[in-house]
Amino acid sequence: MKKLISSASSKNEMTDKQYLYAVSRIRFKEMALLGRADIEQLMNCKTEKDCLRYLSDKGWGREGQDESSEQLLTAEREKTWELMDELIDDMSVFHTFLYGNDYHNLKAAIKQAYKGIEDFNLYISNCTIEPKLIDQVVKEQDFSVLPEHMRKAAEEAYQIQLHTGDSQLCDIIIDKAALDAIYSKGKSSKNELLAQYVEIKVAVADINIAIRSVKTGKDEEFLKRALAECESLDIQKLIDSAKEGIESIYEYLSTTEYSDAVPALRKSSQAFECWCDNRIIEYIKPQKYNPFTLSPLVAYYLARENEIKTVRIILSGMRNDISDTVIRERLREMYV
Amino acid sequence: MEILNDYGIVLALLGAVLVALVPGIASAKGVSMGGIAGAGVITENPSLFGKILILQLLPGTQGIYGLLIAFITLSQIGVLGGSGDISFIKGFLYLAACMPMIIVGYTSCIRQTKxxxxxxxxxxxxxxxxxxxxxxxxxxxxxAILALLISLLAVNGVGGLNI
Structure with missing residues (x-):
């Protein structure tokens, strides 16, 4: 059973290497990334179908297949992972991006076990632990085969779901464990870009949790359980300010490196999400000129994710007849 | 001092060996790294082979310069012909003459590779x-060329000294 688990604990030897071959190939791939002009072209398309045609001309999707929007985006994500798999010998360095899917699958398995249903479509396939294994672990309640970072949270969440039926508490425990796992994986990667990425990812998740908890009237205990530790935010101060209200959170954030996120937070949650993605793109942009290390590969992966997200916003906007102005507000900065 | 004079040739030979070894190793590493990166470029666009090859070979020159200095030194100290009577001071001077190419050859090669x-x-x-x-x-x-020039002049100059 343990063979099904990817070698999450394998040494990060690859991070010390120069990735010369991989970076050279990535330089070519970067030329195929969508730029601001491409996004404008997509925005000028009249229908979703026109967008799909434009993307297909740009080489998106699987060749010779008439795909729906979702299939096209899934195909693009798969292509990115196939490329990374080809370029990187030890994929454990990229587990930072996959842990979220593992924990999603854990949630799905616990919910299914609780409700006595079985639906494998609820699992995400791109992960470090086979969904089949997670399903089996939850059914047999043998959590020892799970990786250490997941073991305790999985057991606790399962017991809470089973005995109290409190799905929200179950989700909080798993989400926090996911953030902790992502954070420690990124920080231990010895790669500066990954460390920066996890820092902003966890901080943004904490800010979102704090704001939502104020809006839904959650107590201090909830926040203590939900917020994950990170270097750029003082969790206790965030909890204290959340107790006083939303303005207090903005005030606290104004004293941190996330001060420029406050106007976006005041605007809407979508604007904040957009701010976060743009900040990540700003962080990774210098990697376009870095000929060594894992960082250009990480930057390319994040740029692809950003690109897919932007295209999804445009496609769904067109499909649902959302006004041009609203779509434009949600568009992300592009890497190239 | 006479006993020391027996070791003059050793010092001179050490200089010749190091000047062939150190920049040579650096060049091998540099050309290898260039080859790896070049393979990545060629995978995506094989038509760039000629251009990439030139860039790959640039860090290879330090190894050639080192070889040249080593060859001249060996010729002058009697290993490849000429007089083999090398005093301790002269041997030391040969070693010193090789130093610019050893040190600059190595460091310039690593930086040129990048x-x-x-x-x-x-x-x-x-x-x-x-x-x-x-x-x-x-x-x-x-x-690297400046270091080559200095080492070349120095090795030739030491050969002409009567010490």
Whole structure:
């Protein structure tokens, strides 16, 4: 059973290497990334179908297949992972991006076990632990085969779901464990870009949790359980300010490196999400000129994710007849 | 002092060996790194082979310069002909004469490799900018050539000294 688990604990030897071959190939791939002009072209398309045609001309999707929007985006994500798999010998360095899917699958398995249903479509396939294994672990309640970072949270969440039926508490425990796992994986990667990425990812998740908890009237205990530790935010101060209200959170954030996120937070949650993605793109942009290390590969992966997200916003906007102005507000900065 | 004079040849030979070894090792490493990065470029665009090959070979010159100095030194100290009567001071001077090429050869090669790899990335994205991209690593070559010149003059100069 343990063979099904990817070698999450394998040494990060690859991070010390120069990735010369991989970076050279990535330089070519970067030329195929969508730029601001491409996004404008997509925005000028009249229908979703026109967008799909434009993307297909740009080489998106699987060749010779008439795909729906979702299939096209899934195909693009798969292509990115196939490329990374080809370029990187030890994929454990990229587990930072996959842990979220593992924990999603854990949630799905616990919910299914609780409700006595079985639906494998609820699992995400791109992960470090086979969904089949997670399903089996939850059914047999043998959590020892799970990786250490997941073991305790999985057991606790399962017991809470089973005995109290409190799905929200179950989700909080798993989400926090996911953030902790992502954070420690990124920080231990010895790669500066990954460390920066996890820092902003966890901080943004904490800010979102704090704001939502104020809006839904959650107590201090909830926040203590939900917020994950990170270097750029003082969790206790965030909890204290959340107790006083939303303005207090903005005030606290104004004293941190996330001060420029406050106007976006005041605007809407979508604007904040957009701010976060743009900040990540700003962080990774210098990697376009870095000929060594894992960082250009990480930057390319994040740029692809950003690109897919932007295209999804445009496609769904067109499909649902959302006004041009609203779509434009949600568009992300592009890497190239 | 006479006993020490027996070791003059050892010092001179040490200089010749090091000047062949150190820049040679650096060049082998540099050309290898260039080959790895070049393979990545060629995987995506095989038509760039010629341009990439030039950039790959640039860090290889230090090894050749080292070999040249080693060859001249060996010729002068009697290993490859000439007089083998080398005093301790003269042997030490040969070693010192090789030093510019040993040290600058190694360091310039490592730095030139980095510049070459960065230029390969430029060529990968903008093949039309090859001329400009090649100048950056080529500039590093200047210092290897200066070291070669000094070592060459010094080795020849030491040969003419009557000590």
């Amino acid at each position: 510049a070459s790899l960065a230029s390969m990335n430029v060529v990968a994205k903008r093949p039309d900018q090859f001329g400009k991209a090649m100048i950056f690593p080529a500039m590093v070559e200047t210092y």
